[in-house]
Amino acid sequence: MGDYVKAFIYNLDFPNVIAVRNQLLPAGDREQNIPCNLNDTAWFDAIDATGGAVFFASGVFYYFLKEQVQALVQAMADVFSGSVLVFDAANEKAVKLMLKTWLKDAEIKDVGAYFAISAATREISAWDPRLQVSNRGYMLGYHDLKDPSVSHFFRFLSRIGDGMMKMQIVKIQFGKQ
Template identity: 40%
Template sequence: MEKVKIEKNTVQETLIVPLYGRKMCSEKFPEIYTDIFAEKLCDRLDYDFSELEKKKNSFLYEFGSLEAAMRQLDIMWEIKEYLKKYPKATIVNLGCGLDETGKACDNGVCHIVNVDFPDVIEIRNQLILKCEREINIACDLKDYSWMDKVDGTNGVILFAAGVFHYFKRDEVKKLALELSKRYSGGCLVFDSVGKFGLKLMMSKVLKNMGIRDIEGLFYINDPIQELNWSENIKVTSNGYMLGYYDMKSPNIRFSHRLLARICDNIMKMSINRMDFKNLE
């Protein structure tokens, strides 16, 4: 099967960071996390993984793989909780990349929508088969026309994993307010970091992988206060690394757990949920 080429220093290359992290975590910590899609997808990509392979046993890269995995586990927890109340809801993956969280949460009756830039969706269509209740939408998230294709009649949970870091604060606010108007009873889940955390992430993680010209903009130090944008939105927030799972595993070092606590408490890494009040 022909491989799909990923060019260096492109938006498409940013897809590799979380994908490879999930693959690493599945290999190193299978007792807490398994991603059946990540390894197969990496094998399908024409991309030079050699630099990542050299670093994968280092402490920081191991921790980076845990970060990618914990974020997905946290978001999956929120989706599954929402589906308990609205089993036929639509799961919307904003800035989906090569992520298959929707399929991982599929209860057999929900619907799945994946939204990303046209060049990303083009790659996704080449690599990933859709299920019968799944659609891909090629569109900039800031162009709200994609919302016209999302049916929230039976509930909708939208999530953005590692996406809003590259938005301006006003862009995230405008998007959230628009979603709250269109999808009463729905919710939006996304990850965030504090000002210091964002600076560290952009300077160390992406640039260390040779990715340039990607600017980080959006950060939150106090989610409950800073996301209080409307009386029609209820905000809850949990720690990114330890807010949902305790990360207890024989293969996870004490130093990993210590750094996880630092990430949640000092770098202000969090998973935020915005519930849109039912206006009917």
């Protein structure tokens, strides 16, 4: 067999979530479960990104304040140069719908404080010159809507999600200063 790189997977989440994960889905040979708060960058020390790393934050940043996401991204750019962060995002209207129940239970009134974006490339690129940002519609990330096999219902969902709610997949590559 030829040379290839084996990826190592780090699962990061709150300690109580990692405890359940360890019971139900223990880490494999090339995997490590790290109990942490993503906003406490102490977890950076547990990551070996010598050859670069790819970080996925799926469904995570909706629960963060805008300032927390910006601070985390900038801190990651400091430490993980040459690595990539991929996550999903949406505009304020979509985030408000997603967080409706949680916001009510937490008695939070200012949904605008939570992380929401409409134009990722423009908005996030302004945070730091080291960030190379790209994005595409959330639904378009999975299907070519011009393909005749795509259902009318999926096309409709795409117009709402990718269009009205600006749901998107965002990729940030951390460059050097």
